[in-house]
Amino acid sequence: xxxxxxxxxxxxxxxxxxxxxxxxxxxxxxxxxxxxxxxxxxxxxxxxxxxxxxxxxxxxxxxxxxxxxxxxxxxxxxxxxxxxxxxxxxxxxxxxxxxxxxxxxxxxxxxxxxxxxxxxxxxxxxxxxxxxxxxxxxxxxxxxxxxxxxxxxxxxxxxxxxxxxxxxxxxxxxxxxxxxxxxxxxxxxxxxxxxxxxxxxxxxxxxxxxxxxxxxxxxxxxxxxxxxxxxxxxxxxxxxxxxxxxxxxxxxxxxxxxxxxxxxxxxxxxxxxxxxxxxxxxxxxxxxxxxxxxxxxxxxxxxxxxxx
Numbered sequence: 001x002x003x004x005x006x007x008x009x010x011x012x013x014x015x016x017x018x019x020x021x022x023x024x025x026x027x028x029x030x031x032x033x034x035x036x037x038x039x040x041x042x043x044x045x046x047x048x049x050x051x052x053x054x055x056x057x058x059x060x061x062x063x064x065x066x067x068x069x070x071x072x073x074x075x076x077x078x079x080x081x082x083x084x085x086x087x088x089x090x091x092x093x094x095x096x097x098x099x100x101x102x103x104x105x106x107x108x109x110x111x112x113x114x115x116x117x118x119x120x121x122x123x124x125x126x127x128x129x130x131x132x133x134x135x136x137x138x139x140x141x142x143x144x145x146x147x148x149x150x151x152x153x154x155x156x157x158x159x160x161x162x163x164x165x166x167x168x169x170x171x172x173x174x175x176x177x178x179x180x181x182x183x184x185x186x187x188x189x190x191x192x193x194x195x196x197x198x199x200x201x202x203x204x205x206x207x208x209x210x211x212x213x214x215x216x217x218x219x220x221x222x223x224x225x226x227x228x229x230x231x232x233x234x235x236x237x238x239x240x241x242x243x244x245x246x247x248x249x250x251x252x253x254x255x256x257x258x259x260x261x262x263x264x265x266x267x268x269x270x271x272x273x274x275x276x277x278x279x280x281x282x283x284x285x286x287x288x289x290x291x292x293x294x295x296x297x298x299x300x301x302x303x304x305x306x307x308x
Contacts, residue, residue, distance in 0.1 A: 048147030081103035082103040115137050
């Protein structure tokens with residue numbers, strides 16, 4: 001039986017029961033999309049962090065890594081995830097509280113996924129000390145949590161309904177949100193950090209720093225800048241940036257490529273210090289190691305501007 005219809009003057013009318021609150025609730029939180037985002041987060045943690053799960057140096061860091069440096073890295077990862085969540089969270093977020101919720105979920109997925117994978121591979125064993133178990137899970141949870149958050153943008157981003165694919169693109173906060181200059185630099189820092197986490201713990205970074213001459217270092221810097229600039233502007237990759245009409249080509253190089261490389265260098269230096277790769281070596285080798293690690297860091301920074 002249809003509900004009675006009432007008129008309140010003019011042309012305004014309503015039925016006895018309003019769906020406004022229900023619609024608002026569903027718009028604010030879509031459980032189906034949220035849990036689909038969780039599934040994508042788990043897949044992203046596995047996909048993006050798997051190389052680090054299977055790297056011996058990352059296992060060893062859980063044993064001997066200075067706990068103050070590990071704790072600092074864990075703390076640094078929190079605001080990074082919160083800001084990243086505000087841009088590519090498990091669902092559309094409109095408040096910092098929602099972003100913090102999504103960041104906490106990503107961190108939890110990183111911890112849980114790291115524990116399960118390491119136990120499944122036999123790296124973690126029940127007879128190990130809690131100090132070793134906690135250290136190994138904690139160090140792996142950082143890239144896994146970033147991977148869980150990146151899984152939202154790389155494995156999602158389209159509507160699950162085939163007929164609404166175009167609408168899904170419009171509803172995706174990744175596609176509709178403009179990024180400020182500071183936001184662009186932040187995304188480059190995330191990309192540099194994530195790729196650096198793959199290679200910074202390895203011995204090859206120090207080995208290469210001893211093998212390279214200053215001329216090799218200068219060539220590496222030039223190659224890093226060229227690759228970084230080419231990724232975003234020159235090679236027409238999907239998602240690459242076009243220069244505004246009338247803007248000189250050097251403007252993007254000075255405004256984005258050079259600052260991005262500096263950010264990649266700072267992130268590289270921090271990663272090398274965190275993973276004890278700068279201990280007991282000379283300043284020249286430290287500088288060369290930063291140059292070496294800045295090459296993948298620059299690629300990660302450039303790729304972040306394309307995919308995030």
